[in-house]
Amino acid sequence: MTPIYGELKNGKRLVLTPASEIKPRAAKPIPNAPAIDVWKNRSHPGCYIVEVQCPHCPKTHTHGWLGSGDDGGHRVSHCGQDDKPNPGYYIEIPESWHSKYPGKLSS
Numbered sequence: 001m002t003p004i005y006g007e008l009k010n011g012k013r014l015v016l017t018p019a020s021e022i023k024p025r026a027a028k029p030i031p032n033a034p035a036i037d038v039w040k041n042r043s044h045p046g047c048y049i050v051e052v053q054c055p056h057c058p059k060t061h062t063h064g065w066l067g068s069g070d071d072g073g074h075r076v077s078h079c080g081q082d083d084k085p086n087p088g089y090y091i092e093i094p095e096s097w098h099s100k101y102p103g104k105l106s107s
């Protein structure tokens with residue numbers, strides 16, 4: 001299709017996006033954060049801490065996990081700031097962890 005050109009004051013041309021092609025601002029999808037490590041939560045016996053790879057920044061973050069039966073769920077990411085909010089993520093618990101780490105929810 002034929003591009004529509006706009007023009008700056010200095011005569012430089014630029015391609016304009018037709019209004020019909022501008023997508024409505026959709027709600028940001030919430031990404032997954034794969035859990036990469038787990039250890040026992042010493043201050044809450046029977047609970048765990050999981051380390052997840054953050055999809056929003058290069059870092060990893062830690063969250064509480066209840067062990068087997070706890071799917072992780074939606075969490076707020078620790079790196080989201082007021083001026084740059086992000087939708088958080090869903091913690092992705094490896095399937096094998098459910099049999100490896102007994103949880104309070106499964107008993």
Ligand SMILES: [Zn+2]
Binds near residue numbers: 055057059080
């Ligand atoms: Zn992050």
